[in-house]
Amino acid sequence: MSVSHLSYVGDAEIGENTNLGCGFITCNYDGAKKHLTKIGKNSFIGSDSQMVAPITLGDEVYVASGSTINQDVPSGGFAIARQRQTTKEGLAKRFIKKKD
Secondary structure: OEEOOOOEOOOEEEOOOOEEOOOOEEEOEOOOOEOOEEEOOOOEEOOOOEEEOOEEEOOOOEEOOOOEEOOOEOOOOEEOOOOOOOOOOOOHHHOOOOOO
């Protein structure tokens, strides 16, 4: 298993030769209980991905970067969970605070 910098892997079973990208986290605590994340061997988990436990990913799974996965993925599966980008022109000024 390879865990890149700045990742959180709690309450997880990770198979051999599985790569966890930078910014990967297991979302294992629901406020009352901790839950298990299982990821099989020879899998690739892209950067900035989250697994919402309890969840099981099989062997040789590929998860696209930037995905939040909340359903099991069978062996050999490709998982992607992203919305399309929406850009609202001129709206940033409502959110960016200027220093006085």
